[in-house]
Amino acid sequence: MRVLAHFVPGEKVLKFLEPQMDWLDIRYCAEDDDETFHRELPDAEVIWHVLRPISGDDLSQAPRLRLVHKLGAGVNTIDVDAATARGVAVANMPGANxxxxxxxxxxxxxxxxxxxxxxxxxxxxxxxxxxxxxxxxxxxxxxxxxxxxxxxxxxxxxxxxxxxxxxxxxxxxxxxxxxxxxxxxxxxxxxxxxxxxxxxxxxxxxxxxxxxxxxxxxxxxxxxxxxxxxxxxxxxxxxxxxxxxxxxxxxxxxxxxxxxxxxxxxxxxxxxxxTPHVTWYTADTMRRYLEFAVDNCERLRDGRDLANLVNQVAG
Missing domain, CATH: 3.40.50.720 (NAD(P)-binding Rossmann-like Domain)
Incomplete structure (x- = not known):
């Protein structure tokens, strides 16, 4: 499963995700690196989204996309209506941070x-x-x-x-x-x-x-x-x-x-x-985010219901 993770990982993130690498193909992209982001979009099935807004135009460049998973609770940076229209699920992580x-x-x-x-x-x-x-x-x-x-x-x-x-x-x-x-x-x-x-x-x-x-x-x-x-x-x-x-x-x-x-x-x-929008950003929150993110990718892989959906898309 191809995941576009819209952040730069640290060593703890990479170590936590290492056991999943036999089925997750994760491509990382800094939030200010639009060139890499748009290059990776066409092959992405899942986006792990932090803060850089995801527009309807972005979504139109991701024909394989099935899930935008917000690492956090607020989804105001995601065009949820455009995602829904394209049949892309949007989920968040209430309480994780x-x-x-x-x-x-x-x-x-x-x-x-x-x-x-x-x-x-x-x-x-x-x-x-x-x-x-x-x-x-x-x-x-x-x-x-x-x-x-x-x-x-x-x-x-x-x-x-x-x-x-x-x-x-x-x-x-x-x-x-x-x-x-x-x-x-x-x-x-x-x-x-x-x-x-x-x-x-x-x-x-x-x-x-x-x-x-x-x-x-x-x-x-x-x-x-x-x-x-x-x-x-x-x-x-x-x-x-x-x-x-x-x-x-x-x-x-x-x-x-x-x-x-x-x-x-x-x-x-x-x-x-x-402070620069980082009160959420600790090693403990990142661990919880990754647990949620991997769980929903497993659900997507196995055809099970996704957790914490904020929209309804056709099955």
Whole structure:
């Protein structure tokens, strides 16, 4: 079975997959290498997809393709309608990266709340002593905060477990009142939270969800963390809020445009912690991804039902 893996493997990935090499023919391609990607597409039966969008035009160049398997949960980077029209199954891996993204979200909370990038820089420059007296006015413990989770799926619930153990109060919102303790509507959640953490898929309903008015309704001392998708936040409005003191800080793993443009004003702000869409990317998550990916390839090979399909195609 020919698989086009749209990423560059490390040694652990290759070692994990070695026992499958008698029936899997895996061709690897860096996400920014479109030449190799399009050269391999005509022979691919399965694509292991990460982030580089797969368009209808891409799919039209893959006549043998039977499955696009997202390594992750969000399928907004796949033209699912075009895949369905061509009889190509699309599957994802819900929950496989939940532990890693949850820890990454808490990492960003702590780094933003504790002004970590700034303190790291001034310490390296020899300016860390005497201590900045504003630390005692601005830096806080997570355990003293109310953490608001926007979206309440696998990742958000893991974040809740971690920050609750640290002493935080947690509120959450979701599509509708779920009847669980701590549920708030979005307006109330934004107004009461010291940390707001986003855990939503990107859809037509969630794009721009945190616009200028929503950001203005947050506490000026609040921290915004986004490990879901960049376009959920109005990035221009966020920059304005961070510059003006409307928000204290932000921790961002995702952006409106990825990679982040070199002229993005976010790169100039001291009160922003940035990572390049990698909170999911750990050895542990990669192992889980590969387990899911190999399992669905085995199902495809053996004519069994595929797991975690997000579309319906004719048998």
């Amino acid at each position: 939940a532990a890693s993204v949850a820890e990454g979200a808490v990492l960003l909370m702590l780094a933003a709340l504790r002004r970590l990038p700034e303190l790291d820089r001034i310490t390296r420059e020899g300016r860390g002593w005497p201590s900045d007296p504003t630390l005692g006015e601005t830096v806080r413990d997570i355990g003293s905060c109310t953490v608001g989770l926007v979206g309440y799926g696998n990742i958000a619930q893991r974040v809740e477990t971690i920050v609750t153990a640290m002493g935080a109060d947690v509120v959450h919102t979701s599509t509708r009142d779920d009847g669980l303790p701590g549920w708030r509507n979005l307006t109330e959640l934004l107004s009461v939270s010291d940390i707001v953490s986003l855990h939503l898929p990107l859809t037509t309903d969630t794009a721009g969800l945190l616009g200028r008015d929503a950001l203005a309704s947050m506490k000026s001392s609040a921290v915004l963390v986004n490990t879901s998708r960049g376009p959920i936040v109005d990035e221009d409005a966020l920059v304005d809020a961070l510059r003006s003191g409307g928000l204290a800080a932000a921790g961002l793993d995702v952006f409106a445009v990825e990679p982040v443009p070199a002229d993005s004003p976010l790169l100039e702000l001291d009160n922003v912690v940035l």
